[in-house]
Amino acid sequence: MSSPPLIEFKNASVGYGGRTVLAGVNLQVRPGEFLGVLGHNGSGKSTLIKTMLGLIPRLKGEFLVRGARDATPRFGYVPQKEKLDPIFPLSAYEVAAMGTYRKVELFQRLRGRAHTELIRRCLKDCGALELADKRYSDLSGGQKQRVLIARALAAEPEMLVLDEPLAGIDVVTQKALLALFKEFKEQRRLTVLMISHRVRAERELFTHVAWAEDGRLETGTAEAMLSKGRLARMYEFD
Numbered sequence: 001m002s003s004p005p006l007i008e009f010k011n012a013s014v015g016y017g018g019r020t021v022l023a024g025v026n027l028q029v030r031p032g033e034f035l036g037v038l039g040h041n042g043s044g045k046s047t048l049i050k051t052m053l054g055l056i057p058r059l060k061g062e063f064l065v066r067g068a069r070d071a072t073p074r075f076g077y078v079p080q081k082e083k084l085d086p087i088f089p090l091s092a093y094e095v096a097a098m099g100t101y102r103k104v105e106l107f108q109r110l111r112g113r114a115h116t117e118l119i120r121r122c123l124k125d126c127g128a129l130e131l132a133d134k135r136y137s138d139l140s141g142g143q144k145q146r147v148l149i150a151r152a153l154a155a156e157p158e159m160l161v162l163d164e165p166l167a168g169i170d171v172v173t174q175k176a177l178l179a180l181f182k183e184f185k186e187q188r189r190l191t192v193l194m195i196s197h198r199v200r201a202e203r204e205l206f207t208h209v210a211w212a213e214d215g216r217l218e219t220g221t222a223e224a225m226l227s228k229g230r231l232a233r234m235y236e237f238d
Contacts, residue, residue, distance in 0.1 A: 003030050004066065006158060006191055007052065007073060012061030014044065014051040020059055021047045025217045027210055029159070034185050034192045034205050036222070039212030045195045046080075048212065049161060053077060073159055076152030078145075080164040080195075092139065092147045093132040096123050099154025122150040126180065142173030149180070160184065162194040166201060174201060181205055 005028040015021040022044040029035050037045050050056045052063070053075055065071035076099065097119050123129040128146040131139060136147060145165060152160055166174045178201060184190040185205055196202055209225035211218045
C-alpha cells in the first residue's frame with residue numbers, strides 16, 4: 001500500500017493578480033518521491049511552486065498537507081538565484097544558518113552546540129564545510145549553490161524544493177550536485193521536488209514527473225511521462 005500524500009493539490013488554479021497560469025491542477029507528492037516539474041520557460045512551473053510554498057495565494061481549489069487543509073509542511077527551498085547584498089558580509093556558515101529560521105528569532109545569532117553541529121553537518125553533507133568561514137559573496141556559483149542547499153537542509157525539511165539547481169554552473173559542478181541529489185534520493189529517502197527545463201541530466205533522478213504546458217499540468221510516473229515519444233519532445237528545449 002502506498003503512503004498517503006505529503007502534499008496534494010485538488011482541482012486548483014494558480015496564477016498572479018487573478019490571472020490563471022495553470023488550471024485544474026491535481027498533484028500528489030508522497031514521502032520519498034523525487035518529482036521533476038518540467039516545462040518550457042513561462043509554462044507555470046515557478047508559479048506552481050510559489051503557490052505551494054505560500055508565497056502567492058492559489059486562485060481556486062484545495063492544497064492539503066497530509067490530508068489537512070491550511071497546514072504547512074517544513075520546506076527546504078533553494079531558489080534559482082539568491083542575491084545577498086555584498087555590503088552585508090555574511091559568511092557561508094551564516095547563510096547556511098538562515099535555514100534554522102523556524103527555531104530562532106529573525107537575525108538572532110545562533111548559539112549552542114546543537115545548532116552549530118546541525119549547520120556544520122549540513123555544510124559537510126553538501127561538500128561545503130571548508131567554505132564555512134569564507135565570505136558568501138566571494139564564492140563561485142557552484143559553491144554558493146552548495147551553501148544554499150545546506151541552508152535548505154538546516155531547516156530539517158519534510159520536502160526539499162530545488163528551483164533550477166543546475167542553472168548557470170559549470171558541467172563539473174553539475175555532475176557533483178547530481179551525485180548529491182542521488183544520495184538524497186537513495187540514502188536519505190528525502191522527498192524532493194525539482195523544477196527544471198532540462199531533462200537529460202536529471203531524468204534518472206525522477207520517480208515522478210509533472211509536465212506544465214498550455215495552462216495545464218499533466219502528472220505521472222517518470223517511466224510513463226518520459227516515454228520515448230514524450231522524451232523526444234522534451235529534448236526540444238534541453
